[in-house]
Amino acid sequence: MIGAASLALALLAGAPRTGPRAAPPGGAAPPVHVTADEVEYRYKERKAVFVGRPLVKLTREDSVLLCKRLVADNDAEGRISHAVCTGDVRFTRGQKLATCEVATYDDAKGTIVCEGHPVLHDGDSVLHGELLTYDLDQDRAVMTKAKGTVVQRPGEGDATGRRKKRSAGEGAK
Numbered sequence: 001m002i003g004a005a006s007l008a009l010a011l012l013a014g015a016p017r018t019g020p021r022a023a024p025p026g027g028a029a030p031p032v033h034v035t036a037d038e039v040e041y042r043y044k045e046r047k048a049v050f051v052g053r054p055l056v057k058l059t060r061e062d063s064v065l066l067c068k069r070l071v072a073d074n075d076a077e078g079r080i081s082h083a084v085c086t087g088d089v090r091f092t093r094g095q096k097l098a099t100c101e102v103a104t105y106d107d108a109k110g111t112i113v114c115e116g117h118p119v120l121h122d123g124d125s126v127l128h129g130e131l132l133t134y135d136l137d138q139d140r141a142v143m144t145k146a147k148g149t150v151v152q153r154p155g156e157g158d159a160t161g162r163r164k165k166r167s168a169g170e171g172a173k
Contacts (some may be wrong), residue, residue: 016068018167024163025135029060030084031062031079032058032059032080033058034048034056034059034072035059036056037051037058038051038156047071047074048074049070050070050071051069052067053064056070058070058086061136063091063112064092064093067085067088067103069085071087079107080105081106081107081108083104083143084123085104085105086101086102089102089103089114091112093134093160096122096141097121098118098132098141099114100115100132102113102114110137112134112136113131114131114133114134116131118130118132118143120141121131122141127146129143129145130144
């Protein structure tokens with residue numbers, strides 16, 4: 001089922017389509033697709049407010065950002081250029097999962113910035129910090145003021161077989 005927000009954005013962008021847009025020519029950022037239960041479009045402001053019951057879903061290639069409310073700024077062509085996601089925020093890409101209080105998507109930079117107790121899970125690794133910046137184009141995460149990193153790998157342990165804890169600066173993911 002296509003969410004009302006997906007259809008509304010497609011129509012507002014001027015083309016009667018219901019799926020994700022094709023990537024613009026010239027190497028521009030990949031298209032972004034949003035599904036939600038409710039959308040309010042503020043034409044004069046070029047803003048769209050999405051509400052999910054339970055969650056709004058913003059998808060860019062294999063990256064998914066989920067939250068209860070997303071406020072997006074659109075460019076002249078109707079593409080999302082910037083969006084702020086709040087309420088039960090989760091970001092996934094492959095086996096990586098990040099949670100936080102507020103996530104900001106920037107289309108031009110190709111980043112998602114997570115603030116408010118961000119936590120990044122990557123397999124057995126868990127990283128807590130102050131600010132998580134995820135570069136979608138480079139598939140790279142940077143956590144500032146990283147703390148509480150635990151890396152557990154099969155066969156890694158001390159003489160008693162207990163797992164070793166590593167700090168953020170000791171080769172953690």
